[in-house]
Amino acid sequence: MPEETYTIEFVVNGLPPKKDGAISMWSKDGQYDQLVRLRKAAFDAITATHPGQLFYSEITLRIEIFMDKEKREKRRHGDLDNFISGICDGLMAESPQDRQPHDHESLWSEYLGKAIDPANSVAIQDDSAVISISAEKRVKENGEKDHYCIVICGHLKKKDSDAH
Numbered sequence: 001m002p003e004e005t006y007t008i009e010f011v012v013n014g015l016p017p018k019k020d021g022a023i024s025m026w027s028k029d030g031q032y033d034q035l036v037r038l039r040k041a042a043f044d045a046i047t048a049t050h051p052g053q054l055f056y057s058e059i060t061l062r063i064e065i066f067m068d069k070e071k072r073e074k075r076r077h078g079d080l081d082n083f084i085s086g087i088c089d090g091l092m093a094e095s096p097q098d099r100q101p102h103d104h105e106s107l108w109s110e111y112l113g114k115a116i117d118p119a120n121s122v123a124i125q126d127d128s129a130v131i132s133i134s135a136e137k138r139v140k141e142n143g144e145k146d147h148y149c150i151v152i153c154g155h156l157k158k159k160d161s162d163a164h
Contacts, residue, residue: 007153010045012037015146016065017086018078025086026094026118038090039116042123052159056125059154060132063087066140066147084135088127094118123152
């Protein structure tokens with residue numbers, strides 16, 4: 001019998017975190033708010049329907065990022081591939097090699113030891129299990145704020161105990 005596929009959908013206000021370069025996004029002041037919003041929204045979405053579980057195989061992602069036309073066309077606001085990498089990395093636990101304890105004590109102090117602690121995966125166990133990504137940067141409607149929508153499909157398994 002084939003393994004069942006599950007889906008979650010959620011919306012995050014603002015622009016996604018972006019991974020750009022060799023320096024970890026987890027230690028960048030400018031990415032902190034984006035990572036917190038993403039991780040909270042993903043954790044809330046998966047907990048609402050599948051508490052204590054993570055996507056671990058046959059994962060597909062659908063990402064739609066809504067922003068002003070001017071932002072969409074300017075590189076400084078983020079290339080689509082930087083946003084995709086930031087989202088994928090933000091949905092799983094931070095790599096131990098990227099962990100900067102002094103940065104985490106100040107930036108992440110409110111969340112250390114909690115569900116969205118960078119040491120914990122919030123929706124995806126490992127993004128190497130992502131088999132398909134569909135992503136677009138779209139022009140938002142008049143009056144809308146920047147936001148993005150994520151749909152995650154895949155197989156679920158019980159979450160290993162969190163690192164904290």
